[in-house]
Amino acid sequence: MIAPPSLREVLERLRALGHPVPEDAEGRWAEVVLAEPSGPPRWLDPLLFLGGWLLVGLLACGCFPIWSIQGVPVVVGLLGFVGAAALRWALPSSGVGRVAAPSLFAVALSARIVLLIGLGSAGLGWTLVLASAVVIEAVALLAFPGNAHRALTTVTLGLAMLGLLDALNPSSLLATTFTVTGSMHATVAAVLELIRDLLLGAWLVLAAVLVVARPYYASTPLRHLLEPMSHGLAILGLAGSTRFWAGWADESFIPWVGLGTGGFALLVVGVCLARVKASGPSWGVALLGAGLVVLLGLPLPGLSASLTFVLLALLVRDPWHLGIAVISLILFGIWAYVELELPVLLKGGALFGSGCTFLALRAWMRWRLAEVSP
């Protein structure tokens, strides 16, 4: 299963590999584990986040008249974020620091919102506000620790980048910066839309690369930055893949996206099979499955990308990526069947066929496993 092995299993594995492990390692490991700082239960975190959010909200309501003074929101937002980040770094990871962390996360988030509202109300215009948002979110990603905060900030940074590209696009409703006319208008719009599509694809690929590379950076301090970033990028990339089949994009582009995600899925299946040291027939069936994923990718790249991420999460035992991919798979699956342009009776038949396929796959898997196992 995807759950991590026990400490004892890891210790035995180290000994089996011939790694020099002291005789009293069990006792020393147990001492460290028993001395682990215990904190309040995890379910308290959302409540504390909500508490922090309410706290800032109450303060903002109480000081309502001063927000109209020019420059106040910018200063308050900056001070709020810097103060929250400084406290987050200064407080220990257990005790008071553990209790304060979710509230500080809420304070840092709302301070950035106040800062951006302040910049907007100062008359900077959409483009400059969104450019500032990109810079602010990038700084926040590095400056404020915590997995949930960094994953969310990756998403907001991505959204700010998309917003900026939209603001630069002369065809967009947000466009305020450039006034381009004639053929240049169409060219600039097309180039910016291409950059946006490439960015969406790049996020998906970058998330996948970070998932595959997890075993390599997980033993370094970079894990605390790259792991939450990969979660945020996966959310952005998977959500972005809706663009390619929601009828927003040029239809001639869709087969290429489908082939791209399908080919990528093929690569992932290959890596998975190599890692589990699959035998000949398994390779054949897996390639057939990958072929189906490729075909699925033609009309439904989102579904194909979600399936690929399920495999990737299993490949490196990452429960968070598995959760994101399964939710995405369910949403894309429902969307795919709802949007299927078929009469109700045929749609029911398609669902029935899909259900039978999964049950047949399970039966085959059981048969194969019984044949392989002694």
Place this chain on the structure above:
Amino acid sequence: MSNPADPLSRPATLDRLDRLRSAQVLDIQGHREAVRRVTATPSTEGWARLLDPAALALGALLLVASALYLVGWSWFDLPHAVRIGLSCLPLGVAGGVALWLGASRLAGQISAIAAGFLGLLPLLIVGLAFPSTASGELLFAYWALSMLPWTLGARSPFAWLAQAIAAEVALLSVLPRLLASVDGAFESTLDLSLAAHVALFTVFFLLGAILSHREDRSAPRWLPEVLSIPPLVALTIWLSSIVISFDPGIWLLRGGAVLVFFALLAVQVFFWLGRVRLLPATVHALSVLVVAMTILGRLLVEIFDRSDLGVDLFAGMVFSLLGIGGLVAVTVWLHLGWRRNARRVEPS
């Protein structure tokens, strides 16, 4: 599964391996190797163990969806008896699975809870098929009653939570009918609801007090805590709405209920914190804070003249500072309760 008596049976999470490395009981090479082991892909059997139930669940889900589509396609052409029979089918399947697996297995408990919820479906279909005989107000009361055997059988806190929600829904739908029959006894549905919720809450409080003092550890101590949450949430909403729609004429009448509520909650919070039950203590303390802040906000609106900017700012600051103070006090109080809990657990 990890064995609480054996620290090394706990999962080797990346944070835990980092702590071992920081404590210098694991060298760099060992840490790297351990991380590689923890992030290594599961074995073929491990993959199969995960994919097997996933394929079963997906397959079953798609078949059920296809059945729904096919039934939906010809629903209005079907006779009443077939429609009612079809609506009973999910209940029969879930109930059958629950009885077959039993309450000792998680799947059995989930099936029993699902059967409790699915009992609403035939009631709705019967109501739609024979509108002249159906009673809209009593529909949810019948549903809450039909859920009870499944709840008793499931023996799960979640089943009781579902039962409590069903009872709340039933209560809220039946109250207008009861109110009509007890003419003049209650001024409005709001008062009756308030009284019913205070009563429900008191019953659960007393039940909790009795159960938590029993020596028998198998007693379901979680039951009153879980059951008290829905009436408490409903009560908090009712009270807040009463405060917002402030009417001096009937305020004295309702003021009594509000006082009873606060007295009960104060006892509850002290009680749960004394017994170190963090979940009810948190819910109750937040409930007190919500109602107290609503009363404060209402009073400030009544007292201060909102046309003056300076007065407005002062009132806002008072409201926000008291709110922040309340939040901080609740957090610190809960934290102290949790610390005391940790200290009590340590010696054992």
